[in-house]
Amino acid sequence: MSDPRDLVRGTPDATFTLDFDGRALPAQSGQTIAAVLWGAGIMAWRTTRQGGSPRGAFCGIGSCYDCLVTVNGRPNQRACLVAARPDDTVTTQEGTGHAELGV
Amino acid sequence: MPNSASDPRHPAAAPLSGPPATAVAATATAASGAPATAAGASADTAGAPAAGLAVVGAGPAGLAAAVTAADLGLRVTVLDAGERPGGQYYRHPAAALGAEHPEALHHGWAAFASRERRLRAHERAGRIRYLSSHHVWTVVRDAAAAADGSGEWLLHALAGPEERPVTVRARAVLLATGAYERQLPFPGWTLPGVVGAGGAQAMLKSGLVLPGRRVVVAGSGPLLLAVAGSLAAAGASVPAVVEAAAYTNYAGRLPALLRNPGKLVEGATYGGALVRHGIRLLTRAAVTEAHGTDRVEAVTVSRLDRDWRPVPGTARRVPCDALAVGHGLVPQLELATGLGCATRTTADGTAALVLDRAQRTSVPGIWSAGETGGIGGAQLALAEGELAARSVAGRPLPAELVRRRARLRAFADAMGAAHRPGAGWTGWLTDETDVCRCEEVPAGTVREAVRDLGAQDARTVKLLTRAGMGWCQGRMCGQAVAALAGCAPGPDRRPLSCPVPLGHLAALPAAPGAPAAQLSQPSPPTPEHASDPSSEPSSDRPAGGGSAAGLPADR
Numbered sequence: 001m002s003d004p005r006d007l008v009r010g011t012p013d014a015t016f017t018l019d020f021d022g023r024a025l026p027a028q029s030g031q032t033i034a035a036v037l038w039g040a041g042i043m044a045w046r047t048t049r050q051g052g053s054p055r056g057a058f059c060g061i062g063s064c065y066d067c068l069v070t071v072n073g074r075p076n077q078r079a080c081l082v083a084a085r086p087d088d089t090v091t092t093q094e095g096t097g098h099a100e101l102g103v
Numbered sequence: 104m105p106n107s108a109s110d111p112r113h114p115a116a117a118p119l120s121g122p123p124a125t126a127v128a129a130t131a132t133a134a135s136g137a138p139a140t141a142a143g144a145s146a147d148t149a150g151a152p153a154a155g156l157a158v159v160g161a162g163p164a165g166l167a168a169a170v171t172a173a174d175l176g177l178r179v180t181v182l183d184a185g186e187r188p189g190g191q192y193y194r195h196p197a198a199a200l201g202a203e204h205p206e207a208l209h210h211g212w213a214a215f216a217s218r219e220r221r222l223r224a225h226e227r228a229g230r231i232r233y234l235s236s237h238h239v240w241t242v243v244r245d246a247a248a249a250a251d252g253s254g255e256w257l258l259h260a261l262a263g264p265e266e267r268p269v270t271v272r273a274r275a276v277l278l279a280t281g282a283y284e285r286q287l288p289f290p291g292w293t294l295p296g297v298v299g300a301g302g303a304q305a306m307l308k309s310g311l312v313l314p315g316r317r318v319v320v321a322g323s324g325p326l327l328l329a330v331a332g333s334l335a336a337a338g339a340s341v342p343a344v345v346e347a348a349a350y351t352n353y354a355g356r357l358p359a360l361l362r363n364p365g366k367l368v369e370g371a372t373y374g375g376a377l378v379r380h381g382i383r384l385l386t387r388a389a390v391t392e393a394h395g396t397d398r399v400e401a402v403t404v405s406r407l408d409r410d411w412r413p414v415p416g417t418a419r420r421v422p423c424d425a426l427a428v429g430h431g432l433v434p435q436l437e438l439a440t441g442l443g444c445a446t447r448t449t450a451d452g453t454a455a456l457v458l459d460r461a462q463r464t465s466v467p468g469i470w471s472a473g474e475t476g477g478i479g480g481a482q483l484a485l486a487e488g489e490l491a492a493r494s495v496a497g498r499p500l501p502a503e504l505v506r507r508r509a510r511l512r513a514f515a516d517a518m519g520a521a522h523r524p525g526a527g528w529t530g531w532l533t534d535e536t537d538v539c540r541c542e543e544v545p546a547g548t549v550r551e552a553v554r555d556l557g558a559q560d561a562r563t564v565k566l567l568t569r570a571g572m573g574w575c576q577g578r579m580c581g582q583a584v585a586a587l588a589g590c591a592p593g594p595d596r597r598p599l600s601c602p603v604p605l606g607h608l609a610a611l612p613a614a615p616g617a618p619a620a621q622l623s624q625p626s627p628p629t630p631e632h633a634s635d636p637s638s639e640p641s642s643d644r645p646a647g648g649g650s651a652a653g654l655p656a657d658r
Contacts, residue, residue: 003311003338004311004312004313004337005202005311007204007338008202008205008208009203010200010201010202010311011203012199012201013198013200013201014199029199029200030197030201031197032310034306035311035312038312039310043296043314043315043425044397044398048543049543050542050543051543053293054295054397056295057298057306058298058302058540059284059301059302059578059579060298060299060301060302060303060304061283061301061305062184063283063578063579064540064574064579065541065573065574065575066540066541066575068574077264080305082264083186083197
């Protein structure tokens, strides 16, 4: 399969790795966290509060809040809007992301 | 985005890239006499003159309006939720992704490129203040200014990833807030790998990524053709575009088509791309189920009757690893409805703003352009943005521009009517299908609220079932819940257009009836505020936003 980057002749300024649940994923400067995850073939990175169902990016524009993720310990960030940065640690978000609150 | 705006350690060091700042402090010295809190301190320069025009949204309509208004001598502040101008239509990769040919994923890129150049030139000259990553969550009349008849507006925004509060004051407001995708649920639509058609397009345009290798595109509307073409050009295999409407629906609207040869050429371009990539176009058909355990493995495609009911015995399974689905767009109206702007129901069955020939809403001082007035596409948005700017500036409206708008609106109406969902689509839903993705409310629960508990509108269903009460505030399920309740979908009504930290709300002055003297003297941010660790916006976050202690300094 050809790569979308070929279509626009994309040569990123920098590449780095993003830590996702302990895995090092290849990332390019300028990508959102959701784009890095899609690029690695990962489509789900959180579970729902009630049913524990897997979810990932859906609307892609920040409207649906399905892509919520925990970034550097901060839960409920919209992965489709947040830019990936070199030292980021991204973790799958279980439910509300606030299990420690016990609510 | 300027570094200062991304650094939560210096919330008061706001970007000052434009002319003398038009933002004022969302002062904490509220009428209630509440003590000043940090949330109110992080605005730009206090007491600056209001902008002549504040534009919300930097998509085709907002961008066209901003540059036209600046050409005509207005001082303009543009607030956009995105990191780069262009909105969803002209969404493109960040510069750091080094795309030499971003236009490869776009139609009409030159129209954007020329306006972006003008935006930057005006920005350098101090005529436009462009605030990216600023999400306007409400617009209110400036009570203090109203008292002396000057009729100014306050736009409250959250800036940057750290959600710093910013307030902009302006004499006129143009709402160019665009639209989001209409989703009609079906069994399996919450599976990973099922993504919005516009969502797939957005992720491709900005992040240069695909949702899968073999992607079925389904739903209704011309966007599907563009999405399928881009996915295929970017390397995906697209076995089919599944369109619920029949293209023969356009036949009864020939005059509108013939007046828009440009649109016909555009359609032919999309059609040609489908042929070139070997993509089949199935009309009067829908994906009525997505299959898979952890992610999509296949979809069921069914023929539809005229009312969009699946025809028994026509179901076919199509293997794929992603589904891009959407049924047209919904105007994003909450800022307008919050101001009391009148709405109407459009040909595609959604609510849009009532606008006059000068793009004025029913509320004096508030203009709107683009998809908020009814879904019509980028060319129409560009024309309407220019018209709105000329109207705000008190200039005559060029006849040719007025004619172009009328022609494109007529086409949009024909298109909307052709793709309006048939009532039978609810036949896709089993009682177990989640309708509300956020609160995980299945169709059976919504049906029970309607059948047994007497709910007759989406709002009552929401109160009884929590459908629409989650993070997205009904953006994804609103149209479906209304259909199940047997009523027309209402316009977006959300008091806040995005989640707002409670501290910011607490720090706002009480607007109507508050003593004018206090409101007209916003507290300037002081060095004490800037260096006070308690002034970090993160410390004002409600439970759920994380604490300052747990927040690394680089985010």
